[in-house]
Amino acid sequence: MKQISVSLNSAAKPPLEQVSVALQDCHLSANVCREARTSRDPRFDGKFFVGVLSTGIYCRTVCPAVAPKEENVRYFDSAIKAAQAGLRPCLRCRPDSAPGSNPWKGTGTTLDRAIGLIEAGALSGEHGLTVEALADKLGISSRYLNKLFTSGFGTSPKQYALYRQLLFAKQLLHQTQLPITQVALAAGFNSIRRFNEAFQQTLQLTPTQLRKSSQKSTAKTDEGECTDTACTQEMPAHSLSLYQYYRPPLDWQAQLAFYRLRAVAGMEWFREGAHHDSNEVISQDTFEYGRTLQIDDIRAVVHIIHEGLLHRFKLTLTLTADSPIAGLQKLITQVRRILDLDADMQQIEHNLQRLTDLKRIPKSGLRIPGAGSLFEAGCRAILGQQVSVQQATKLLNLLVDAYGERFSLNGREYRLFPTPQAIRSASLDELKMPGARKLALNALAAFICEHPYASVDDWLEVKGIGPWTIAYAKLRGLGDPNIFLHTDLIVKKQLLASVAEQNGLDAQSLKQLDYLTLCQRISADIAPWGSYLTFQLWSNA
Known part of the structure; x- marks a missing residue:
């Protein structure tokens, strides 16, 4: 693929389309890398690393140190390749904090x-x-x-x-x-x-x-690292704060709105209030999102604060006393999936803008707002069949209130999403919905208990579980980037409205469209990023 050299000066960044075209290949051109590092462009953070041969270290593109001379630099598309070349990670920009970036992400390899x-x-x-x-x-x-x-x-x-x-x-x-x-x-x-x-x-x-x-270096403020008491004072052994970075753009307000509409009392919460660091307000997104999570033997409370100016989230995680510390990395990986922090929004939005059947996608930074687990996403899908979001959320709250484990931490009571073991034989009398749907919940829970390593596609063996439920579970439970939910009623309505506006179609012409053929064409054009089109259409509604 031909490389396109673009100017990445911080004063005048290139259009999104230019940057994205340059990123379509697996290896960036030396010009793109040079200009990205010299302008400290956060859109490239984690997409490549800068090896400084004269010092024997490798850095992120956003490293605050004085930029080295080009003849002393070598570029690597992963941290481990830099390490294989004998370089160690920079102690100042901390490459271990860079967002993940696999060039093949989304291709299902x-x-x-x-x-x-x-x-x-x-x-x-x-x-x-x-x-x-x-x-x-x-x-x-x-x-x-x-x-x-x-x-x-x-x-x-x-x-x-x-x-x-x-x-x-x-x-x-x-x-x-x-x-x-x-x-x-x-x-x-x-x-x-x-x-x-x-x-x-x-x-x-x-x-x-x-x-x-x-x-x-704790007292230093380079690159905006934390200097507040939460970071510098020792916290209890099972409570800690970490920063998780992402590449912009990210629309945190849209993500919060999605979570809020579907929130479960006691399991999720929201708190307003400016977050301060070094006596400065470093983010305009002043809402904290929190939720409980359970992964294997780990039970945790997670507080999430967005620090938009620094392109990162501050996570405060508190584990119950009986939770093994060895599961911490798995927990953080789960939170990154829930927030979709490793998405390459430049490439995704470039592909969205190229869809000729639809009007131009207007909203930037929309990510996949994940559920806490695959089972939770499956239950949300079943409860959401043929009812409104509000009704589905009401049913979900009843389910968690009746069957979710309660636990106390620091004087506050929390709820966890019910386990498959709790749901497989539950009566579900609290849920006012068709009996077939209750049986589908029981059956799904039983299937997961009996086949813990089965693929989500194997859920089709469960009576009452269809393709839409599986697709939704993949979308929010696995963070699968290529789930275009064209059979969803809201997606269908918004999709047809967008096609009509783009092509000047009246109501009669719209009725004559072959919807399935249209969706197959759009699905092929947007692959492997169909999930982001799904959320754009949901957001339009």
Whole structure:
């Protein structure tokens, strides 16, 4: 693909279309990388890394340090490739904090699925899988899995997983006051000795040295790092705050509105109030969104505050006393999915604007507002069949109130979404809806209990579960980027209205349209980003 050189000066950034065309290839041109790093363009944060050969480090594009000379720079499309070249991560811009960016994201590749499982901790911890078991889970041979990682990253799946563990540990050492032993456990290491050895060998510092270096720089305000008391004072062992970055644009108000309309009392909450950092208000988005989450043995309360000017979220996570710290990375990965923080909105919106059948998509930064789990998304879909959003939300509140576990934390009571075990034999008498739909909830819960590793597509075996329910579950429960819900009544209404406006069609002409053929064409044109078109059409309504 021909590369297009664009100017990325911070004073006058290029049009979105120009940037997106330049990003369609897997490898960015040297000109694009150079201008992105010299202008510290946050839209490229995590899309590539800058290796500074004269200092032996690699940085994010937003690094606040003085930009090195071009002859001393080499560009890498992943952090692990920079590490393979013998470079260590910058202690100032902290590449471990960069948003994720896999060039093949959304194409449904095996490598993408493998990375998702690894970053959720599949190969780490006491119960981590072997590479062979991971390959079996993906339906491929271990030899082919190794080949995919060697081709994509120049290293093995095990080494990729180890480097991701170390970067996560580095993030915890920088941003929290967790004891080093707990950092090692949280990052998936079973042995503190192994952790220390791997950390020093790979990052060229010991964990203790990095912690001391981080503490010395706490008072600095470079790149807007936190200096408030929540970050500098030691918090309880099971409570910590972390920053999670994203690439703009992001419409947080639209995402909040979506959550608020479908919120469950006791499980989700919203709080208004300006967030201060260094005596300055650093975000105009002053609403906090919070919710409870349960993943395996972990139960947690998550407070989420948007810091828009710094293109990040502040997450405060509080785990119950019996929650294993080893599950922390899996929890944070889940929160990133719920917020859709790794989306490449430049590429997605470029594709949306190219849809010739529809009028120009007006809203920028709309992401996939995820549900807390795949089972939660499936239940929301079943309860939402043939009823309004308001009625579905009322039913959902009744379901959680009747069958969700209650727990107390810091003097406040919370609710968790019910587990499949709680729903499989529940009477569901509290829900005023058709009996067939209640049976579908029971049956889905039973199926998940009996087949915990089954694919969501296997849900079709469950009576009362159809393609729309599965598509919705994939959309909000897995963050699948390519779910174009054209059979949804609201999507259909908005889609036809947009087609009519774009093409000047009257009501009679609109009735003569072959809707299925139209949707097949649009679905092919927007792939692999159909989910974002779905949310654009829902938002229009």
